[in-house]
Amino acid sequence: MKTISPWFYIPSTYFLEGLPYIIINTVSVVLYADLGYTNDQIAFWTGWLYLPWILKMFWSPVVDGHSTKRRWLLTAQTVMAAVFLLLAACNGLNAFTHAQAANNLNFFVLSLFGLLSGAFVSATLDIATDGYYLLALTAPQQGYFVGIRTIFYRLAMILGSGLLVSATGALANHLPKYQNWTLMFIFLAVLFLAGAVWHRFILPVPPSDQPARAANKSVWADAFKTYFTQKNILYILLFILLYRFGEALLEKMVPLFLIKPTAEGALGLTMQQYGLIKGTLGLGAIIAGNLAGGWLLGKFGFKKCIWPFALALVLPNFFYVYLATVKPGLPVVAALITLENFGYGLAMMALTVFIMYVSRGAYKTSHYAISTGIMALGMMVPSMLSGKLQLMLGYELFFWTTAFISLITFAIVPLTAHIDAIDEAEQAFKQQI
Numbered sequence: 001m002k003t004i005s006p007w008f009y010i011p012s013t014y015f016l017e018g019l020p021y022i023i024i025n026t027v028s029v030v031l032y033a034d035l036g037y038t039n040d041q042i043a044f045w046t047g048w049l050y051l052p053w054i055l056k057m058f059w060s061p062v063v064d065g066h067s068t069k070r071r072w073l074l075t076a077q078t079v080m081a082a083v084f085l086l087l088a089a090c091n092g093l094n095a096f097t098h099a100q101a102a103n104n105l106n107f108f109v110l111s112l113f114g115l116l117s118g119a120f121v122s123a124t125l126d127i128a129t130d131g132y133y134l135l136a137l138t139a140p141q142q143g144y145f146v147g148i149r150t151i152f153y154r155l156a157m158i159l160g161s162g163l164l165v166s167a168t169g170a171l172a173n174h175l176p177k178y179q180n181w182t183l184m185f186i187f188l189a190v191l192f193l194a195g196a197v198w199h200r201f202i203l204p205v206p207p208s209d210q211p212a213r214a215a216n217k218s219v220w221a222d223a224f225k226t227y228f229t230q231k232n233i234l235y236i237l238l239f240i241l242l243y244r245f246g247e248a249l250l251e252k253m254v255p256l257f258l259i260k261p262t263a264e265g266a267l268g269l270t271m272q273q274y275g276l277i278k279g280t281l282g283l284g285a286i287i288a289g290n291l292a293g294g295w296l297l298g299k300f301g302f303k304k305c306i307w308p309f310a311l312a313l314v315l316p317n318f319f320y321v322y323l324a325t326v327k328p329g330l331p332v333v334a335a336l337i338t339l340e341n342f343g344y345g346l347a348m349m350a351l352t353v354f355i356m357y358v359s360r361g362a363y364k365t366s367h368y369a370i371s372t373g374i375m376a377l378g379m380m381v382p383s384m385l386s387g388k389l390q391l392m393l394g395y396e397l398f399f400w401t402t403a404f405i406s407l408i409t410f411a412i413v414p415l416t417a418h419i420d421a422i423d424e425a426e427q428a429f430k431q432q433i
Contacts, residue, residue, distance in 0.1 A: 004204045006137055006145055013073065013203075016147040016195045018156030020080055020122035020197045023188065024049050024115050029255045031181060034172075034271065039260070043252040045385025049119045050383070052074075053376035056123040060369030061220040065126045068209045069135060069365065072128035074200055081192035083118040088185035090114055091178050103319060126372065129277045131365030136206045147294035151350065154287045154345075162279025164188075169271025188191045212356055216284035235415040236358050240371055242380040243310075243351055243413075246317050246406020247344070248382035253390050253398065254278070254320070258333075263393045267327060282341040289345020296346075297353055302422050309350045310413045312343030318404045320399040351375070358421050 025301075028049065032042045063072050092108045105298040139146060164184055172182035230236070259274050260266035270275070296305050322328075355375070359367035390398040416422065 003303055005064050006141060009199060009202050009204075010133070010137075010145050010149055011152040012198065013129050013132070014152045015156045016077055016192065017122075017125055018153035018380060019188070019191075020118055020125065020158050022157040022160035024119050024122060025251075025253065026157075027165060027351065028115055029252055030161070030165055030259065030271065030274065031257055034181075034261055035178075037108075038387075038391075039253070039256050040387035040391050041367055043390075044384050046115075046252060047117055047380055047384030048112075050376045050380035052116070052119040052123040053126070054373045054380060055158040056127055057366075057370040057373035058128045058220075059124070060366045060373075061223040061363070061368075063124065063131065064223060064363060064366045065211050065220075067211060068205075069128050069132040070203055070205060070209055073132055073203070075130055076125035076152050076312065077192055077196035077199065080118065080125065081122050081189045081196065083114060083121055084115070084189035084192060087111065088182050088189060091185060092182040094212070098248075122272045127369045132203075132206075132209065133208045134364055134368070136204055143298070146352070146356070147291060147349075149382075150290045150294070150349065151287050154283055154290060157286075158280055158283040160337050162275045162283055164275075165279050166272045166275030169275065171326065172271070223363040224370070226361055226363055227367045227370050230358070230360075230421070232419045232421065236371075236421075237374060239354065239412050239415055239419075240374045243347075244313070244375070244378060245382060245408050246314060246378040246402055247303075248388050249389075249402040249405060250320065250399075251379065251386075252383045253395075255385050256390075257320070262327075265324070267323065267333065268351065269330075269333075273330065277330075277337055281334055281338045285338045285341040286345035286348070288316055289342040289347075290349050291345075292342075293346040293349030297349060302350065302353055302357070303416060304412055306350055306416055309347045310409050313347035314406045314409050316340035317399075317403040320404055321396065324396040324399050326332065354416070354422070359418075360421070 025046070028046050032046070089105065093107075093110075114359070133145075133149065134142065164187070168180045168184045171183065175183075187292055209360065227233075255274065255278065257266050258269045258278060259271065260268070262268040293305070316336075316339060319340050323333060323336065355368060355371040359365075359371060361367070386398075386402075389401070393401060
């Protein structure tokens with residue numbers, strides 16, 4: 001049987017894994033802002049869209065214990081195409097009726113239902129894709145492609161929150177209101193359907209891709225027990241929950257700060273400018289940070305890199321204080337956001353590697369899903385509260401507050417020095433290569 005190179009499927013699977021996440025959690029914020037919803041409404045209700053990524057830890061053992069990761073992956077990609085068609089129909093109906101979206105309860109409920117449905121499918125796709133990656137590739141291949149998969153995951157984000165948002169904004173000048181969003185969702189549906197067909201024929205069938213079986217107990221119970229009884233679990237949980245706490249407060253508010261009107265204290269960028277700066281330059285900087293972070297982690301190891309990476313994550317949060325206070329021109333805005341995103345790219349590589357290191361044993365797919373679910377919980381609660389906090393404080397004081405709160409990361413980083421799983425994983429990796 002001819003071996004299929006991972007280059008034929010790792011880039012495309014991770015591209016399709018990243019696209020729904022950015023559409024559901026970031027582009028939805030731009031969508032609702034464009035349609036006239038307030039910051040607290042947007043932050044609170046889109047914050048709920050994190051819920052499936054939290055709950056996925058409870059059904060990841062089902063993915064582990066029933067059918068194959070390959071079949072789960074293909075099914076999730078196909079269903080995601082249907083979800084995007086539902087969202088296209090929802091926006092199309094709004095365009096047809098010429099309703100004012102901000103006052104249209106039916107549109108709001110239907111669109112949130114579509115986004116939430118997509119979030120559940122996307123979370124399942126995450127489980128299946130990451131699990132398939134761990135089973136289809138050897139340990140040296142996993143190490144080699146960890147940077148590649150991250151790059152294509154980020155490229156999906158550039159397409160979603162950069163190019164597609166810019167194109168959607170440009171189309172708004174030539175189409176009746178809301179039809180631009182309808183076309184965007186139709187494009188995404190076609191893209192996912194094409195991806196599912198491609199992967200149906202190209203994905204190898206790893207011999208190890210079999211349902212996990214627990215001896216004399218449920219797969220679910222065994223997966224959770226082995227995860228939560230591992231050594232240093234309290235330190236692991238605190239690090240995953242709080243490492244990105246400052247970023248969680250900023251995530252929903254930064255897009256709104258960039259595109260809301262200057263009369264509200266925001267910067268008033270157009271959707272095209274937002275797509276270029278935050279969605280394209282910013283995410284391009286994240287990719288550069290991922291590449292640099294992967295190289296540095298491979299050369300020096302996690303424990304030597306984590307402090308400078310944490311600095312790169314936290315200190316740029318103060319850039320938004322400057323932007324809210326001074327409101328400089330577009331070139332300065334672009335430069336600071338690009339620099340901030342480069343630091344975020346470095347920091348996220350550290351978190352990705354950390355989660356890989358603590359996901360071990362027969363239930364590594366479930367362990368990885370549990371870790372990312374806990375990470376989503378750490379993002380969901382602060383992001384839901386951020387809208388009300390911003391409306392109460394205003395943008396400038398809000399950014400001062402979140403910048404100082406983000407310093408909690410520096411209290412969490414020292415815990416990693418006591419986590420033996422990091423040393424054990426790096427030693428095992430060195431022996432394998």
